[in-house]
Amino acid sequence: MISRPDRQADSRRPRPEARTAPPRPLDITALVARLTERDRWILRMLHEHRVLTTKQLGPLAFPTPAIALRRLRLLHSYGVLERFRPLRARGSAPVHWVLAPAGAAVLAAEAGISVRELGYNHQRALAVAHSLHLAHTVGVAEWFTALIAHAPRDQQGNQAQVQAWWSQTRCQRLWGDLARPDAFGRYAHPETTLDFFLEYDLASTTLTRVAAKLHGYGELARTTGVITPVLLWVPTAQREANARAALRRTWERLPDPEAVPVATAAAELLPENPEASPAEQVWLPLDTDSDADRRCLHELSARWPRRTSPTSIDSEQPVPSLNGIVVLAPPPPQPPASEFW
Template identity: 60%
Template sequence: MIPDPTRQPALRHPSRAMAHAQLAERLTERDRWMLRMCHEHRVLTTGQFTALAFSSVNFARRRLAQLHNYGALEKFRPLRTSGSAPAHWVLGPAGAAVLAAEAGVEVHDLGYRPDRALAIAHSLHLAHTLGVVEWFTALATTSGADNAALLAWWSEHRCRALWGDLTRPDGYGRYARGETALDFFLEFDLGSMALATVAAKLHCYAELARTSAVITPVLFWVPTAAREVSARKALHDIWTGLADPDAVPVATAAADLLAPAHPSPAQRVWLPLTATGGERVRLDQLASSWPRVTSAPATVPTPPATRHAVLVPPPPLPPAQTGDR
């Protein structure tokens, strides 16, 4: 006999459909943006969500915990040899159902499966994925001054869906300051790949420029200034051998060049590959270094639809919201 039938899980929890329907009155516009960010970029940490969308880490933790309780987000913590890692957030089943409903498609059309979403916890590319997210997060959250803004941030997976038959950048962005806008591809280097392999990617970008007739700069971000010196030599050797080198504008920067008080990739840390001197420029100033670069309008770009990218990418920052619910 069951002494207290009301405590059965089937009676305590609403049906899955009812639970998803209840999310309609629980999710704010910022919540929906967070779900789209997890779908687009696969994984974000509590610290990254805090920087992008919340006024304090306590507010972020509280709301993320609520979204986890709703089944909208799932989380994991990678093992560390010392201390504890922050919570890492991925899209949950209820969150995927919400996004699919908004797009008028089935969940499987999003390419979502719970086991695949959490598989990144064991991926050898987790550090690289988080590094790219951290790079764009820093750019998005430090771009408010001087009439600057990150207008677009597309993930590696979206880039692969669009250009994967030719090249696979780690991300695409559009950065604007004043009347100047710059489209760019990001190559994010952790220092674990042979520089010859990194530099060889220029052949792929050259083919993309040739077939698309669009000239887009490629930005190489490396961990140290010492590695940047070696990277520039390897890149220059490949670049000068291209059929049309000017169709592949290249610039480099190193993470350890950032000022601790202003750790933004928009700062004066960039050095075009063709620069003869050592004077570095801001991200927006790179546009004037390459006269053949295809002009980018100071508006948000819309990617072409593909069967691998059903949803349009979310904006780099969430919609304005009152309070920290």
């Protein structure tokens, strides 16, 4: 649940799977015949975001949890997905899914490139199970899943949409010499559209280091001429108060503070229910200290008149990289709208 994010300290070594026969590999031709458009979207999402859980892929791509589990198990039997389940100090973790070699081969074939050019490495894909950043990676995905699955509607019934969700890796390729956000997103509400950088905090980093990242965002705005708001999401209200003090000291010393719009929110401000969303009225701009000024996500647009208006995003063509790795276009945050299961 997004209001109670998991911490890395709560995780243990992945749970070993029961001994079963390994998935029987299929050739690419057979796989292509069996995979649906939604299946291919899942493969692209796992390539983009490294790991997603059943509880995330379910709301994003399937009408019911039972259908989600059945289809994901089938994809595992095809050999296009790998899975693991971390142990927890308390309770149980959902199954975590990563891209398997056969899935990478499908993506490479569709793009007309080799698996090597795709940049896929099987051992590196599985290594996320032991990563010290697993809780953070999954937490970012949980944040976007909640924003997508529980998007609000206006009075006319029009629903907001997440039009872009770029991974930390993609952001690093684009802006890593200046700024390294945890994700880039585009949130389209019937009233406005907001581009943003997400900084997802689990209280595992010093606030001095968190605040220092504003210098990079300031330099990015200066060199590109593009002003994109920065959203900091923290677990508790106390962490938010402390973070705001540190951010404010750094922000006020920037050459052009208004070129780095910042807002903060705490997960515990959300109600403890499965449909809680980051779109709710929990965001507090950095240039105010009154809780009465907390806004819904889409309402932040009006607070920052200097922000750059969103431009078109090319979501079709892969982009060749200088190191020989072909960077696929980012997948849309949601799968094809209708498909028979």
